[in-house]
Amino acid sequence: MNSDPVDKLVKLGFSEYEAKAYVALLRESPVTGYQLSKQSGVPRSMIYEVLGKLTARGAAMTLRKGGATKYAPVPAAEFLDQLHREHEELIFSLKDDLAALTSASDLEYVWNIEGHENIMAKAEEMIRQAKARIYLALLPVTFPALQPALEEAIRRRVRVVVYTTSDLDLPGGQVVVAPVFEDARDRVEGLMLILVVDREEVLIGERLTATQARASWTSSPLLVFIAEHHLRTDPYLPQVLACLEDRGLDLIQEEDRELFAHALESHING
Amino acid sequence: MNSDPVDKLVKLGFSEYEAKAYVALLRESPVTGYQLSKQSGVPRSMIYEVLGKLTARGAAMTLRKGGATKYAPVPAAEFLDQLHREHEELIFSLKDDLAALTSASDLEYVWNIEGHENIMAKAEEMIRQAKARIYLALLPVTFPALQPALEEAIRRRVRVVVYTTSDLDLPGGQVVVAPVFEDARDRVEGLMLILVVDREEVLIGERLTATQARASWTSSPLLVFIAEHHLRTDPYLPQVLACLEDRGLDLIQEEDRELFAHALESHING
DNA sequence: ATATCGTGATTATAAACCTAACGTCTACGT
DNA sequence: ACGTAGACGTTAGGTTTATAATCACGATAT
Known part of the structure; x- marks a missing residue:
């Protein structure tokens, strides 16, 4: 259950590259795109596109420092809270929308x-x-x-x-x-x-x-x-049969004997 | 903001077909795949794959009735609650994971x-x-x-x-x-x-x-x-200049007169 | 010169999407 | 009895899009 955080981020809608980049950013920041590509395993040629998506989503920020551009993550707690809030809003508004549509489905199936x-x-x-x-x-x-x-x-x-x-x-x-x-x-x-x-x-x-x-x-x-x-009677079966004692065998039809065999047995053994 | 429920479902990770099919299912159920494909606009050739995914995700159920298979949605409230719970769990466990990784980033930028x-x-x-x-x-x-x-x-x-x-x-x-x-x-x-x-x-x-x-x-x-x-002083500027009265113009250097022009003007007009 | 840095172009792959045709049934009217 | 039509499900082709994987080219800096 407790797998790689990257996997979980992917489940939240990140691409694998985005997830890797974000995790790597959390590990160390601020960094340049080049550094990040090495530490995250995301190809250099993709890192800027990926970083662009992260900043567009509000998961990362840019910093211009002496010509070079550096990147840092939005703190995980902050970003995840944000995500969570958005998700909640979506769910709630959807509930309203869908509740209006729902027609009572036939439950007798x-x-x-x-x-x-x-x-x-x-x-x-x-x-x-x-x-x-x-x-x-x-x-x-x-x-x-x-x-x-x-x-x-x-x-x-x-x-x-x-x-x-x-x-x-x-x-x-x-x-x-x-x-x-x-x-x-x-x-x-x-x-x-x-x-x-x-x-x-x-x-x-x-x-x-x-x-x-x-x-x-x-x-x-x-x-x-x-x-x-079934649930409520089944556990009593052995005891009930015990009360019947030998008459039990007479009461039970030939073809059903087999069915009760175990219950009878456990009575005998118990 | 309040757009098509289908769009919202897509944002929650559904494909467009899945979203359409689910909404159509809520509108009427139980139905066969064929019926659903017509009502949802999802091509007949895709509907069974889509319905398969929906049932696998816990958004729909199947019903076998007289040879034919019919489908019904899991009630929206129930399913959305479920989704929400999963999402929350993910977020929380991710928070723990990522908090462990986070290195204090330099904030002096x-x-x-x-x-x-x-x-x-x-x-x-x-x-x-x-x-x-x-x-x-x-x-x-x-x-x-x-x-x-x-x-x-x-x-x-x-x-x-x-x-x-x-x-x-x-x-x-x-x-x-x-x-x-x-x-x-x-x-x-x-x-x-x-x-x-x-x-x-x-x-x-x-x-x-x-x-x-x-x-x-x-x-x-x-x-x-x-x-x-800046925020705290700016609104006072006109009044401050008013106190200075004409001496204001002397105090302010030539090149800065333009900067204060508006404030002075609003003082004069007010 | 070599490690660092940024960008562009190219291809592969899988998922999603779209269209068309082909099958079986059953019901219904002539 | 026959043909038609509509419900039902399946198969096979195709496009588009997002992501992934590679190679290659320039520039700067120590």
Whole structure:
């Protein structure tokens, strides 16, 4: 995550040369174009064009001193603040513009979300919007990414229940630890994630590790109900079957025995 | 300022097609690629690539319904929040990175800043950083851009004095109204701006209207002193000369008479 | 003379953009 | 049954633009 500052500058819209030049300028200034081209690795023939763009953007300043022109960076904090402010303004005005356009899209569908980042972002957003209840099933590795949002939700008095496979630290929330059955683990490739918010929407993520991570989101009432129901009942299954004792086998139809095998087994072993 | 939302999206890093497609998606969804290409003006041959990028970025979602694939946008507010959060993170982590690199640049120079926006941004930044005193000379048209920052400074108990040519509304600040002499107006092309902050730094902007607006910034003590002195004494000049009365003409050397002509005249006329 | 300094011209490459044509389906009217 | 048309998706060509990579030419200065 914490890569070269040059990369980050490129993400902010700089060209690679511009980024290199700016970083080099921060390292040492004031310098002439020639000096900078050496220290930054930007070809001499490009450095003036690049410096021109930097000054035009407000990232650098020029200084004429005895015939020669020297350059210095605008202090990083100052420039970044400026960038940030511009970006904020853009976002805000866009929000207004786009809010006017948006027509209520039909939510009674199942939508697909692609990309690990987008899925986690959606999950975070859902948690952030939660008003009353959150049911969340995930593997412990996925937990840290959502922990801050969950803690914030708890502070808002949202009831949070997390189902996972080993104990997690979530004060104020309820953590239910239950093993994942082998067949489920086999059937689900990669990490999984089930998130039910306010009995209104559900996010089901699969293959979270793979590069082409995929998730489904819906506010379809039935699917939401099913997902929530599954989360809340599944951990009890072994105990319920225990109560049934031997009668359990009679109640369960032949073809479904296999399905319950693991639960029964864990009862026997436990 | 308030242009096409598509332009703003482009500024946020979208391609033009991506922006058009997203806006069109907000207008109506869910739609197939074909429909969207018509409504958005994006060529059919590009629409799927574009939609792919949008979904990869978390701006759109796919829906499979009866063989056909349909698309819908991630709600604007949600997506923009997400973008904003990412941008903030980038900025913050960059600030840390770059702060570590920055070597104190020599400030005893006069630096040049280009571009109207950059100059105004620098002025705003200076005002924002001001701790004790602000002396500012400008024409009334330039005032609104800086007004919020100035008011904020006044709230911080910074002493603010504005020199201009017609009365301005700046409660808590001191506004000195004085005419600009004709020769000064002739000599200065376009708008001008002089800003002295905390007796430490000064910004002198010229040709603010021209496309190649230019400004000088320095913390050189002498220049700062001169600029501040000029601002504070200039408005008194007519009155001072009035006190001198006729002796004024004797005191002033032949070659300088022209320089004071206007002041003397305004004294005579007033 | 050699390191420093500034500029111009040239080419390569990839991304974005644009246009045209080619396919499959399905529906509808004759 | 047949042809047409429109929805739908794909393929292949092309231009333009921004960035990157190189070479080459002049000038100044110690």
